[in-house]
Each structure stands twice: as structure tokens, then as C-alpha cells.
Amino acid sequence: MAYSQEEIDQAAAVDIVGLAQEHGMELTNETERFYRLVKHDSLVIDRAKNYFHWNSQGFGGNSIKFAQTFLTDQSKPDSARFKDAVALLLNNKNLSTSEVTYQHTPYVFDSRKVSPDFSQAKKYLTEQRGLSPSLVDNLHNEGLIQQNKSGSVLFLWRDPATQEVMGSSIQGTQIDHERYGKRGTFKRIDKDSTTGYGFAVGPKDADTLHFFESSIDLVSYLQLKGRDPRAQYVSMEGLKNEVISHYLADNLNARPTVPDKIVLNVDNDAAGQRFSDQYLLLSWIDRRNGKELAIERELPGDEQIPLAQWRDYEQSATKHGVNPYVLYAIDKASRNLQPGTVANGQKIHTPFTDQDNHRVATEEVATLVPPNFSGSSLSQWAEMTRTWNEGNEAGVQRFGLKCQHYYNQATQGVARKIVWDNEPRVKDWNDITKNNLHREMRFAPQMKQKGLERE
Numbered sequence: 101m102a103y104s105q106e107e108i109d110q111a112a113a114v115d116i117v118g119l120a121q122e123h124g125m126e127l128t129n130e131t132e133r134f135y136r137l138v139k140h141d142s143l144v145i146d147r148a149k150n151y152f153h154w155n156s157q158g159f160g161g162n163s164i165k166f167a168q169t170f171l172t173d174q175s176k177p178d179s180a181r182f183k184d185a186v187a188l189l190l191n192n193k194n195l196s197t198s199e200v201t202y203q204h205t206p207y208v209f210d211s212r213k214v215s216p217d218f219s220q221a222k223k224y225l226t227e228q229r230g231l232s233p234s235l236v237d238n239l240h241n242e243g244l245i246q247q248n249k250s251g252s253v254l255f256l257w258r259d260p261a262t263q264e265v266m267g268s269s270i271q272g273t274q275i276d277h278e279r280y281g282k283r284g285t286f287k288r289i290d291k292d293s294t295t296g297y298g299f300a301v302g303p304k305d306a307d308t309l310h311f312f313e314s315s316i317d318l319v320s321y322l323q324l325k326g327r328d329p330r331a332q333y334v335s336m337e338g339l340k341n342e343v344i345s346h347y348l349a350d351n352l353n354a355r356p357t358v359p360d361k362i363v364l365n366v367d368n369d370a371a372g373q374r375f376s377d378q379y380l381l382l383s384w385i386d387r388r389n390g391k392e393l394a395i396e397r398e399l400p401g402d403e404q405i406p407l408a409q410w411r412d413y414e415q416s417a418t419k420h421g422v423n424p425y426v427l428y429a430i431d432k433a434s435r436n437l438q439p440g441t442v443a444n445g446q447k448i449h450t451p452f453t454d455q456d457n458h459r460v461a462t463e464e465v466a467t468l469v470p471p472n473f474s475g476s477s478l479s480q481w482a483e484m485t486r487t488w489n490e491g492n493e494a495g496v497q498r499f500g501l502k503c504q505h506y507y508n509q510a511t512q513g514v515a516r517k518i519v520w521d522n523e524p525r526v527k528d529w530n531d532i533t534k535n536n537l538h539r540e541m542r543f544a545p546q547m548k549q550k551g552l553e554r555e
Contacts, residue, residue: 267293
């Protein structure tokens, strides 16, 4: 059955919050405007726009898209699920049309909620998240990390210039896997926190700006890489272009020229890959002096290559006389080595994204690599990608650049690490600090004997 535009508009106007509640989906309200699904806590509903965005999956939409995603048969094709979603919304008389009006309320930080006792927050960050006690203490003493009177961690969004608190991220410390799923704790943004801000460490006139998806990932990175006094580290609390724009504008107002570079340190999953891809071909040139602002990506675990997949590359490369790193680069750029995903912002498809059997996909790609393929030419990568994506020329060029990036990294040995197939996949920076903590605990007796306790 085909629906008229009027019917589609009527279905799209159904209140998403009411729709979720009607179907037993537990929500938390961060403000009168923003709600978050408890089961999928990276999914945020904006009631003012009647729109949702699922940060971890990198997509969003209106009420129809919400119903299509959660309330229809996922085995059906998209077109059939769209019709089912519209029918569900039109037939449910209990659901109301979204008529939410929103009036901005400035954020006011209530210092009375801060506890003088920091022990529970520190215990959670060090024992559950693998952060060093000395680093946590330093950030606490700087007034950036606090504990509220419920025992939760507060990551304060301080303005780098005025030190005024513009918002905060709240991380629960009580473990409850039944309610909060795999993470085990709740996480939310404080009510009315100022748009465009996030948890930030470092000067506003920094030479380098690093952007993360969460506050804990930011602190984990500081522990792993060290803190550069001429760098600013910012958590977007998701994947938010407006946060990057705000801190870049702040930086430009505080210094005579553009910073040296922006580094995207987002999660190494499909959503993080797609988010960082949008910046691949962007460049900022300071008209005052011609200086270019470089944009780089540094994703956690981005160097990992599962052993079984590497053996497929080598086998097909030997058979067809091609470089195995060419096969790896196409696989990495198109689906981030993850089965069943399209992990590139250009929505480019290759045999790796469309073929379930990795060995068969690798073989198919290897047969199409031209003789004497050097990997140094963007036109070569684009020409090969065009084979599978005719008509998507803009996407082909961007994807070719991404392939070239991973090929160069791997062949230069900068980003290449063969790992066992059962080795845990690193998705975010905190995965690394937690893995390090577990390793330390395993060898704690030997470390204590050698005087190597954590600081």
C-alpha cells in the first residue's frame, strides 16, 4: 500500500518519546528537551525537533525512522519496513502528535551538589576504568573532576578562559548490569548543559586540538600518551560537529593564526569511522598568513589486523601477484575489518562490505587490482573503487584518499599489528587502560616484588 504525503507527514509528527514509552522502552530525561534510551544510551531524542540521533550507530531520523529501526521486522527490506512503520504510527490512536515547545534555560551549576568526599569517584575511575590514581588526583585538584553527593563522577565543562562551569557529564559508579547493560552504570549529561561545550583539559590557544567521544576516553588518552601543555583535549560527549566548531572558533579568537592541527581521537567503530571521514578532504587556510590547519585521525586500536584476515590477504596476494597491504587498505577503509558493516562516510560498497565470506571477498578484490599497482596515486585507488561504485564520483575520491591513508600507514609500519583472532577488539581509549589494568592485576605479585605498583 502506498501512502500519501499527508499520511507520511502525519506519521512523522507522532511524538517519539510517547512512541518509545508506549512500547515499554525505558527513558531518562536529561532536560525537558533531551531524552535518552536506557538500553541504548547513545541514542538521544530531541523533543523540540521530534528527532532522534543514535551516536554509536551514526544515524538518526524522525518518528518513522525510529519505528522502522525498533518496531518493525528487521528481516524485511527497508521499503517494506518503512510502510510497516507508517502503518503502525497511523493506526495507534493512543499516540499524540509532538507539540513540544522549548525555551532555552541557561545552565546554572549548583556547587552544593559537589561532595567534599572524592573517594567513591576515585575508586571507580581507578579500579573499574584503569586510570592512574595520580592522574585522577591531578584533575580533581584542578577542579575538573568531582564527585556529587550521590557518589557519581562529575566531569565539569569549564570554560578555558573564565573557568566558569558551562555544563557537566555525570558518570554513575554503582554497577548494575541488569539495568544498564554491558557498561553496568548510568551515564548522562547534566540538565541544561551549554550546547557546544564539553569536558576540556588544556589552554584555549593550544597548538593542537584533540577531540574524543567521552570524558573517560579523554583521561585514558592522557594516561597513555601523556599531557602536552600546548594541546587542548576536548570530549564531545558523542559525535558533535558543533563542539569542534565551538572550540576551534575559541582557539582562533585567542591566537594570531590557526592552530597546527586538529586530531580526531573518536571511537574505532563504524560511527567513529564515518564521523572522521567527513573531515578527510576539509582544509582550513588562514587568509592572514597562508598557514594550513592539518586534520588527522588517531583512533584507538586502529593498527590491529586479525591473523585470519591477514592470512587471507597474503594468500590472495601471492596467487595474483599483488601487495597484501592493498587488500588490507580496501578492507579497512570500507568496513573497518568488521563483518556486516559499511564503516565509511561515503557509503562505498566493496566485496568486503557485501560478501559474508572474507576469503572469497579478498579473492574477488585481488583479481581487480591492476598490474604494477603502486598505491601511491589517488587516481589508482579511485579507479579501482569506481568498479564497484559507478555514479558516486565524490564518494569514490574521498574513499580513495582513505584507502591511501591506511596503505601508507601500514606499509610504513606506523599502523600495523597482527593480533590473534580471539584477542579483544579495542574500540575506545578506555579499553586500552582497562586491558592494561587487568594485565597489571594478573602480574600484581611480581610487580609488587619489583616495586612497580601503580601511581
